[in-house]
Amino acid sequence: MAKLSTRSQPIPVETEHVPHDPDSPTAWMADGNCRLHPPATFFPSDGVGVDRARKICKDCPVLSTCLEFALDERIDHGVWGGCSERERRRILKRRRVEATV
Numbered sequence: 733m734a735k736l737s738t739r740s741q742p743i744p745v746e747t748e749h750v751p752h753d754p755d756s757p758t759a760w761m762a763d764g765n766c767r768l769h770p771p772a773t774f775f776p777s778d779g780v781g782v783d784r785a786r787k788i789c790k791d792c793p794v795l796s797t798c799l800e801f802a803l804d805e806r807i808d809h810g811v812w813g814g815c816s817e818r819e820r821r822r823i824l825k826r827r828r829v830e831a832t833v
């Protein structure tokens with residue numbers, strides 16, 4: 733498991749190799765850029781932290797999968813798929829509106 737950092741900047745940390753089931757619906761997580769950063773980076777307490785997490789997500793190879801997972805699971809904490817909680821709420825609201833048109 734990744735170490736939690738109290739630094740203000742995310743730092744790459746050694747992570748233990750955690751065997752995972754490649755057939756698991758969350759197997760994509762093993763390919764996320766966040767695997768190299770402390771989990772706390774993705775649960776920021778302010779806008780600066782959200783921007784920091786977004787920069788890591790920006791070129792993540794599983795960004796869209798991550799975002800759809802968070803939307804499907806109604807995850808309401810943290811940055812997932814490059815989007816904050818607020819942004820995900822907006823996406824869900826927009827999709828609900830579009831579904832009724």
Ligand code: SF4
Pocket residue numbers: 761763764765766767774788789790792793794795796798799811812813814
């Ligand atoms: S999009 Fe961001 S939170 Fe999702 S797997 Fe990639 S780096 Fe992690």
